Amino acid sequence: MSIESLDPDEVDAADILGSAIERREDPALITGDAEYTDDIQLQGMVHMAILRSQHGHAELENVDTSKAETMDGVVDVYTHDDLHREDTPGGGSYSLPVGWLLDNLQQVDHPILADDRVRYQGDAIAVVVAEDQYVAHDAVDAIDVDYERLDAVTDPADALQGNGPELHDDAEGNVAFDWEIGDAERTENAFESAAHTASIELENQLLIPNAMEPRAAVADYSPGTDELDVFMTSQNPHLHRLLMSGVIGHPEHKLRIKAPEVGGGFGSKIHHYADEALVAWVAKHLERPVKWTATRTETFKTDAQGRGHVTTGDLAMDEDGNIIGLRVNTKANLGAYLSTFAPAVPTYLYGTLLSGQYDIPAIHCSVTGAFTNVPPVDAYRGAGRPEASFVIERLAKLGAEEVGMDPAEFRRRNFVLEDAFPYQTQVAVVYDSGDYEKTLDTALEMVDYESFRERQEEARADGRYLGIGFSCYIEACGLAPSELAGQLGAQAGLWESSLVRFHPSGTVTAYCGTSGHGQGHATTYAQIVANELGIPYEDVEVVEGDTDEIPHGMGTYGSRSAAVGGSSLVKSSQKLVDKAREIAAHQLEADPADIEFEGGELQVAGAPDRSIGIKAVAEQSYLAHDIPEDMEPGLEATSFYDPDNFVFPFGTHVAVVEVDPKSGEIEFDQYVAVDDVGNQINPKIVEGQIHGGVAQGVGQALYEGAEYDANAQLMTGSMQDYAVPKAMHIPEMETGSTVTESPHNPLGVKGVGEAGTIAAPQAVVNAVSDALEPFGVDHIEMPMTAERVWNAVDGRADAGADTPDAAADGGMDDSDTAADGDGGEH
Numbered sequence: 001m002s003i004e005s006l007d008p009d010e011v012d013a014a015d016i017l018g019s020a021i022e023r024r025e026d027p028a029l030i031t032g033d034a035e036y037t038d039d040i041q042l043q044g045m046v047h048m049a050i051l052r053s054q055h056g057h058a059e060l061e062n063v064d065t066s067k068a069e070t071m072d073g074v075v076d077v078y079t080h081d082d083l084h085r086e087d088t089p090g091g092g093s094y095s096l097p098v099g100w101l102l103d104n105l106q107q108v109d110h111p112i113l114a115d116d117r118v119r120y121q122g123d124a125i126a127v128v129v130a131e132d133q134y135v136a137h138d139a140v141d142a143i144d145v146d147y148e149r150l151d152a153v154t155d156p157a158d159a160l161q162g163n164g165p166e167l168h169d170d171a172e173g174n175v176a177f178d179w180e181i182g183d184a185e186r187t188e189n190a191f192e193s194a195a196h197t198a199s200i201e202l203e204n205q206l207l208i209p210n211a212m213e214p215r216a217a218v219a220d221y222s223p224g225t226d227e228l229d230v231f232m233t234s235q236n237p238h239l240h241r242l243l244m245s246g247v248i249g250h251p252e253h254k255l256r257i258k259a260p261e262v263g264g265g266f267g268s269k270i271h272h273y274a275d276e277a278l279v280a281w282v283a284k285h286l287e288r289p290v291k292w293t294a295t296r297t298e299t300f301k302t303d304a305q306g307r308g309h310v311t312t313g314d315l316a317m318d319e320d321g322n323i324i325g326l327r328v329n330t331k332a333n334l335g336a337y338l339s340t341f342a343p344a345v346p347t348y349l350y351g352t353l354l355s356g357q358y359d360i361p362a363i364h365c366s367v368t369g370a371f372t373n374v375p376p377v378d379a380y381r382g383a384g385r386p387e388a389s390f391v392i393e394r395l396a397k398l399g400a401e402e403v404g405m406d407p408a409e410f411r412r413r414n415f416v417l418e419d420a421f422p423y424q425t426q427v428a429v430v431y432d433s434g435d436y437e438k439t440l441d442t443a444l445e446m447v448d449y450e451s452f453r454e455r456q457e458e459a460r461a462d463g464r465y466l467g468i469g470f471s472c473y474i475e476a477c478g479l480a481p482s483e484l485a486g487q488l489g490a491q492a493g494l495w496e497s498s499l500v501r502f503h504p505s506g507t508v509t510a511y512c513g514t515s516g517h518g519q520g521h522a523t524t525y526a527q528i529v530a531n532e533l534g535i536p537y538e539d540v541e542v543v544e545g546d547t548d549e550i551p552h553g554m555g556t557y558g559s560r561s562a563a564v565g566g567s568s569l570v571k572s573s574q575k576l577v578d579k580a581r582e583i584a585a586h587q588l589e590a591d592p593a594d595i596e597f598e599g600g601e602l603q604v605a606g607a608p609d610r611s612i613g614i615k616a617v618a619e620q621s622y623l624a625h626d627i628p629e630d631m632e633p634g635l636e637a638t639s640f641y642d643p644d645n646f647v648f649p650f651g652t653h654v655a656v657v658e659v660d661p662k663s664g665e666i667e668f669d670q671y672v673a674v675d676d677v678g679n680q681i682n683p684k685i686v687e688g689q690i691h692g693g694v695a696q697g698v699g700q701a702l703y704e705g706a707e708y709d710a711n712a713q714l715m716t717g718s719m720q721d722y723a724v725p726k727a728m729h730i731p732e733m734e735t736g737s738t739v740t741e742s743p744h745n746p747l748g749v750k751g752v753g754e755a756g757t758i759a760a761p762q763a764v765v766n767a768v769s770d771a772l773e774p775f776g777v778d779h780i781e782m783p784m785t786a787e788r789v790w791n792a793v794d795g796r797a798d799a800g801a802d803t804p805d806a807a808a809d810g811g812m813d814d815s816d817t818a819a820d821g822d823g824g825e826h
C-alpha cells in the first residue's frame with residue numbers, strides 16, 4: 001500500500017504541489033557524496049576530545065592534567081579555571097543559557113566545563129586538543145581526576161520526595177518549577193459528580209535520541225578579521241549563533257554557523273550544548289581550526305534525553321460514558337541542568353494537549369520539574385505531546401472498559417465534533433480544524449474492526465492472544481506564533497523567514513531559515529516555490545542551514561518547517577510576483593491590477609496575446625532598461641512569516657498484536673496509521689515521515705529506555721544495551737490519510753514530522769493490554785520487553801487472580817500455563 005514515487009519530469013507543472021515526487025536529496029546521501037561535519041578537513045586542523053565524568057554525582061577534588069599535557073602531539077589541555085575569564089557575560093563564567101522561562105523557574109548555573117562538582121555521568125571536566133584525534137583521546141585517558149563520590153538520584157519522584165541528594169544549592173528539594181494548567185476546582189467537582197472513574201499510574205521512560213550522525217563541530221577562526229566560522233550538526237543555525245555568541249562572548253555578526261549535511265537530529269541537535277561552544281572557544285583561543293566529533297558513547301551520555309515522566313491520571317465519566325473531567329499530576333525529569341528548551345517540554349507542550357481529541361469540560365494538570373543525576377532532558381521527537389497523548393489514550397482505553405463500552409465507540413462519543421472548530425480546549429489551546437470521526441472510521445475499515453472481535457474470540461479459544469489498540473491522537477506543531485510563545489516564556493520569536501531570488505537567466509534560489517536534517521526540504525520547498533512562480537521544479541534550488549547565506553531563521557523542530565517555513569516561501573514568492581506584475585504592466589502598457597498571473601505567464605486580463613513570462617520579466621528586472629520609474633532593479637523578495645496559531649494534525653493509529661503469555665513475546669499482526677496533516681505537499685515524504693515516526697514510537701513502546709543504576713551510571717550506554725529497533729522489529733505499516741486544511745497558513749498544511757512518534761506508543765500498549773485482558777493485565781510499563789510482559793502475566797497468575805489457568809492449576813508452570821489455556825472464555 002506504499003505510495004509510488006514519481007519522477008518530477010513526468011509530473012505536469014500545474015500538479016507539482018501535492019505530487020509524490022522522489023526526494024532530490026537522496027542521490028548525494030545514498031552515494032556518499034554528501035558532506036557531513038566530520039568530513040570537513042581544514043589545513044592545520046587540530047582535534048578536540050573531552051574528558052567526561054565517570055560518576056553520576058561527585059565532587060571534583062583534583063584534576064591533574066600534567067601527564068596529558070606532556071604527551072607527544074598534545075597541543076593544550078583546558079579545565080574550568082582556564083575558561084574562567086572576567087570579560088565574559090555573567091561575571092566570568094562560561095555557562096549555558098535557558099531559552100524558555102517559566103514564572104517560578106529555578107535557574108541553576110550550567111558551566112561548560114564543570115567547576116568543583118559533576119552532576120551526571122558525562123558532565124564535561126576537561127578538554128584536550130591534539131594533532132590527531134587518537135592522541136586527543138589517549139591524552140583524555142591520561143588525565144587524573146580525584147572524585148569524592150556522592151549519592152545520586154535518577155528518578156524524578158525520588159528526587160522530589162527527598163529520597164536522594166540535592167543537586168544544586170539554588171534548587172531546594174530539587175524543584176526546578178511547579179506549573180499547572182486548567183481549573184482545579186471545576187475538575188474536582190467533576191470527579192465528585194462522576195458515575196465512573198478510571199485511573200492510571202505510569203512512567204513515560206527516558207529515551208536516548210539516536211541520530212545516525214553523532215554531534216560534531218569544526219571551528220575556524222581568522223584573527224585578522226575576528227571572524228569565527230563554526231560548522232556543526234545543527235537543527236537551527238541562527239539560534240545556535242545567537243546562543244553561542246552569548247556563551248563564548250563573540251559578536252553575533254562575526255560568528256557564522258553552518259550546518260552541512262546533518263544525519264538526523266530528532267530534537268537532539270536543537271539545544272546548545274557545552275561541547276560545540278568549547279570547540280569554538282578553543283579555535284579562537286588557539287587560532288587554529290578545531291574538530292570534535294562525539295563518539296557513539298558520548299552521544300549516549302550527553303545528548304539531551306527525552307520524556308522521563310512519572311504520572312498519575314484520572315478520568316471522570318458520567319452514566320453514559322461522556323468524559324466530564326481529567327486530572328493529571330506529573331513529575332518530570334529535567335536531568336542535571338536545564339537544557340535550552342527543557343522548561344517548555346513538560347509544560348506548554350504537554351499540559352496543553354491533554355484534552356486529546358475529546359470535548360472534556362474540566363481538566364487540571366500539575367507538573368513539577370525535578371533535577372536528577374541524568375543528562376539534561378529536553379525535546380525528543382514529539383516533545384511533550386507523546387507524553388500527553390499517552391496519558392489520555394491510555395485513560396480512554398481504561399475509561400471505555402470502566403463504562404463497559406467498545407473503545408472505538410467510547411472515543412467517538414467523546415470526540416470534538418467536526419462542526420465545533422475552532423475548538424477552545426480547557427487547557428489554553430484552540431484547535432484549528434479537524435474531523436476525528438473520519439480518521440477513526442477510515443482506520444476501522446482498514447483494520448476490518450467489524451470482524452476483529454470474532455477473530456479475537458476464535459484465537460483465544462485456540463490459546464492465542466490477539467489484542468487491538470487505538471490511538472486517536474492530536475498534536476500541536478508548526479511552532480509559532482511569536483507573541484503567544486513570548487507570553488508562555490519563549491526567549492525567541494517563532495516566525496520563519498525566507499528569501500526567494502530570481503537569477504537573470506530565470507532560475508531561482510530559495511533560502512529558508514529552517515534547517516532540514518532528513519525531512520526532504522530541498523524537494524518540498526522547491527515544489528512550493530515552483531508552484532507559486534509557475535516555473536519548472538528543476539529550476540528551483542533550495543538553500544538552508546547557513547547564517548552567512550540566509551538572512552535569518554528559527555530552524556527545524558516542532559514540525560514547523562512546512563507550516564511556517566513553507567508559508568514564508570509562499571509569502572516571499574507572492575511578493576516577488578507582485579513586483580513582476582508591475583514590470584509586466586509597465587512593459588505591456590497596462591494597469592498592474594489588470595495583470596493576471598497563471599502558470600508562469602503574466603497576462604493582461606482578457607487579452608491572451610498580451611503576455612510575458614515571469615522568466616522574461618526576471619531578465620528584464622536585471623537589465624533594468626525598461627522597468628517602472630523609481631523601481632529598484634532585480635527580482636527577489638524576503639519575508640518573515642508569523643502565523644496566528646499552531647496547527648493541530650491528528651489521526652487514528654491502530655495496532656493489532658499477538659502476545660505469547662508463555663514467553664512474553666509480542667508480534668504485530670497489523671499496524672494501521674491514518675493521519676490528517678492537512679494538505680500534503682508531497683505524499684511520499686509525508687508517508688516516509690509517518691513510517692519513521694511510527695518506528696520511533698514502536699521503539700519506545702517495545703524496546704528503548706535509558707536505564708541507570710543507583711549511582712546514576714548509564715546501564716544502556718551502547719547499541720548493545722539500548723535497543724533501537726531494527727527493520728525486522730518494525731511492523732509493516734498500512735497508511736491512509738484524510739485532509740482537513742489548516743486555516744492558519746496559506747498552504748493549508750499541518751506538520752507531519754512527529755505525528756507517528758506521538759501516535760504509536762499508546763496504540764501498541766493498548767493492544768497488548770487488550771490481548772492480555774483475560775489475564776487481568778491492564779498496564780505494562782514501556783518498554784514492554786518480553787520479560788516485563790511475562791512478569792505481568794505471571795504476577796497475576798501467582799496472585800491467584802481470575803486468569804484463565806490460575807483457577808485451574810494455581811499458576812503458571814512450564815507445562816501447562818495460562819498461555820496454553822482457554823483464556824478466551826473469560
Ligand code: MCN
Nearest residue numbers: 264265266381518524558559560561562681682751752753
Ligand atoms: N510535509 C508535507 N506535507 C505536509 C506536512 C509536511 O509534504 N502537510 C513535508 C515537509 O515539507 C517536510 C516534511 O514533510 O519535507 C516534514 O515537515 P514538517 O512536519 O514541517 O517537519 P519539519 O520539516 O519541521 O521537521 C521536523 C520534524 C521533527 S520535529 C523531528 S524530531 C523529526 C522529523 O521532523 N526529526 C527527523 N522528521 C525527521 N526525519 C528525519 N529523517 N530525521 C530527523 O531527525
